[in-house]
Amino acid sequence: MSTRPNVVFIEQFYFPEGWGGAQIPRDITIEFARAGFQVSVYCGSDQYVSAGSECAISPARFGVAIKHIPRYALPHRFGRRMLAQIWFCVLTAASIILRPKPSVFVVQTNPPLMVVAASWIAAIFRKPLVIIAQDIYPEVMIAHGMIKRESIFGRMLTAVFRSAYRSAKCVVSLGPKMTARLIEKGVFESHTCEIANWATGDLTLIRGPTNEIVRDWGLSGKFVLLYSGNLGIAHDVQTMVRAVALVKPTIPNLRLVIVGAGSRIQETQHLVEELRLQEEVLFAPAVSSRLLPHTLGAADLALVTLLPEFNGLVVPSKLLGYMARGLPTLYVGPPDSDVGRIIAISGGGISVRNGDVLDLAARITNIANDRASLDRMGAMAADYYRLNLRQDIGLSRYRQMLDAVLDEGEPS
Numbered sequence: 001m002s003t004r005p006n007v008v009f010i011e012q013f014y015f016p017e018g019w020g021g022a023q024i025p026r027d028i029t030i031e032f033a034r035a036g037f038q039v040s041v042y043c044g045s046d047q048y049v050s051a052g053s054e055c056a057i058s059p060a061r062f063g064v065a066i067k068h069i070p071r072y073a074l075p076h077r078f079g080r081r082m083l084a085q086i087w088f089c090v091l092t093a094a095s096i097i098l099r100p101k102p103s104v105f106v107v108q109t110n111p112p113l114m115v116v117a118a119s120w121i122a123a124i125f126r127k128p129l130v131i132i133a134q135d136i137y138p139e140v141m142i143a144h145g146m147i148k149r150e151s152i153f154g155r156m157l158t159a160v161f162r163s164a165y166r167s168a169k170c171v172v173s174l175g176p177k178m179t180a181r182l183i184e185k186g187v188f189e190s191h192t193c194e195i196a197n198w199a200t201g202d203l204t205l206i207r208g209p210t211n212e213i214v215r216d217w218g219l220s221g222k223f224v225l226l227y228s229g230n231l232g233i234a235h236d237v238q239t240m241v242r243a244v245a246l247v248k249p250t251i252p253n254l255r256l257v258i259v260g261a262g263s264r265i266q267e268t269q270h271l272v273e274e275l276r277l278q279e280e281v282l283f284a285p286a287v288s289s290r291l292l293p294h295t296l297g298a299a300d301l302a303l304v305t306l307l308p309e310f311n312g313l314v315v316p317s318k319l320l321g322y323m324a325r326g327l328p329t330l331y332v333g334p335p336d337s338d339v340g341r342i343i344a345i346s347g348g349g350i351s352v353r354n355g356d357v358l359d360l361a362a363r364i365t366n367i368a369n370d371r372a373s374l375d376r377m378g379a380m381a382a383d384y385y386r387l388n389l390r391q392d393i394g395l396s397r398y399r400q401m402l403d404a405v406l407d408e409g410e411p412s
Helices: 020-034 081-097 113-125 139-144 152-167 176-184 212-216 238-247 265-274 289-297 318-324 338-346 357-368 371-388 391-408
Strands: 006-010 038-044 065-069 104-108 129-132 170-173 192-194 223-228 254-259 281-284 301-305 329-332 349-352
Touching (some): 006 020, 020 038, 020 391, 065 081, 081 113, 104 113, 113 152, 139 152, 170 176, 176 192, 212 289, 223 289, 238 301, 329 338, 329 357
Parallel strands (some): 129 170, 170 192, 223 254
């Protein structure tokens, strides 16, 4: 019987998932398998974004065992998000409990309730738990207003999640600001480990006449502000759209292109209609991986936004995708965030505070005709990514983290 450490990894969205964020757990688990661990992944059966026919090589080829949990099958009127989460957690827990005891549990914060369930399972098995905090819960839900912090339900969730995070041998944070929020939550600093995400997909850019998106979307000769990826509860849409309205008369060739999905798409569309920006703002659904070099290659300046109440709770990973490809970034959000810190240190972009529409409009106006500055920021972004944030750097840190957790043995 093999004595190799056995890793149970839990994440709802995994192979064959078309969403770029699902490549992070795929990369991590393949790295673990290459390092000699036995890896079993428990994931959902539904896809956040369909991978279509362009699916990447299966992790199973590297020895990763993939166990898809059956989808929530009740009629749609019962298909509430919370019930679907509970369904996934219960079935995953039952599947894990019925299998041989693993060496370590690794769980990402998707779905959020799985963090709590995994902490209970790890305690039952008396095995170490690693939490990869892509988001911090329930603080994200509180910041969004889904629940009130001082309500009975809010206090209960806060206590339950706090206990789960504190029980982990290691909580992986995406940056210093997120680490500070975890420590505020009660996680011991010695139990945190900072490992940034990395860029996913094809890192090449297609520019010029061979770019299909520029040709098909009528972007030739335009100055393109590109927002690529999820536009959800943590992102500022008001500042960027209102700034486009201000600069519309002075930069008639300006186009704001929003490619992706998310809970704030509809709000953004209504704002665009209200400000009569239908010609200046283009919406498109998430594109296939084949077209990613085309959509990103259409950008003159790439956008990242973050609302202040989510500072330290989430870290928009789209920034890494921009930097890896040498795109300059326009960031709208709190300057002390993990995104703001990277922008400042790298010199790879421009930062503007939330709500400062006049400053943002002025920055866009100044940079639109300054190709030399755009190229310089893009080059600095690419250099910083190459030296500090590459995939192999992150994966090496994950391997070191897991080795350290296993060396410590079972939790007391």
